[in-house]
Amino acid sequence: MKMAKGFIKTLSVLCLTVLCHSGYAEEDEGIPTLPEYLLPCNQKDPELDICIKGSFNHLRPYLAKGLTDLDVPPVEPLFIDKLVMENSAGPVRVTAAFSNITVVGPSNYTVTKIRSDLKKLRIDMGLVLPRIEATGKYEVSGQVLLFPVRSQGDFWASFSDVAAIVKIFGKEFTKKNTKFMTADRMVVDFKLRGSRFKVRDTKQ
Structure with missing residues (x-):
């Protein structure tokens, strides 16, 4: 599955906004005044995971409108230029390409659980989305058994009660003699009820 570069950038910057200011810095001195959409956490806080969860949830209304100072576009609605899904094994070999996708509902996320290990630069996040709707263009090509499959046109999709686990693998960088953590790689696993x-x- 290949997502649009812009969508990946949005997710990466979202993680960066929380992680960079989550108290991972060794010292508080030298850290600039934070914008109102960021709630800082202290890595020595015994309730650090709860604080990070609150920081992500606090971002919701700001992400919906976009973070112009970080070049993060609005996520409500969220625009994805292209998404490709492939199945090249077995008797069903199909490629489905979706484009010009408009997604409504991503800003209604709720982070339900955080498990962090800042020594390993690792954060696991559980989140839920009550409903997501997507519209756009699709093109399907491939083969089912001996029969070719070709189709293209418009699509509409709705997903309800989405539960996701996001695994964030970070890396360390230094700015003005202060150490920060940024998102280097993310793995997402999800399930949905409906x-x-x-x-x-x-196609004619």
Whole structure:
């Protein structure tokens, strides 16, 4: 699955905004005044995970409108230029490409759990989304058994009660003699309770 570069950048900067100011700095001196959308945490706080969870949830209304000073576009709605899914094993070999995707609902996320290990630069996050709707263009090509499959047109999708686990692997960098953590890699696993999908084939 290949996501749009802009979507990946949005997720990376989202993690960076929380992690860089989550108290990972060795000293508080020299850290600039934080914007109102960032709630700082202290790594020595015994309730650090709760603080980080609160920081992510505090970001919701600001992410919906975008963070212009960090070049993060609004996530409500969220625009994804292209998403590709492939199955190249077995009797079903299909490639589905979705483009010009508009997603409504991502800013309604709630972070439910945080498990952090700043020594290993690792944060695991559980979050839920009550509902997500997506519209856009699709193109499917491939083969099922001996039969070719070709279709393209418009699609609409709805997903309800989405639960996701996000694993964030960080790396350390130094700025003005202060150590910070930024998101280097993320792994996302999710499940959903309900889904609906409609397509309108416009291929002649």
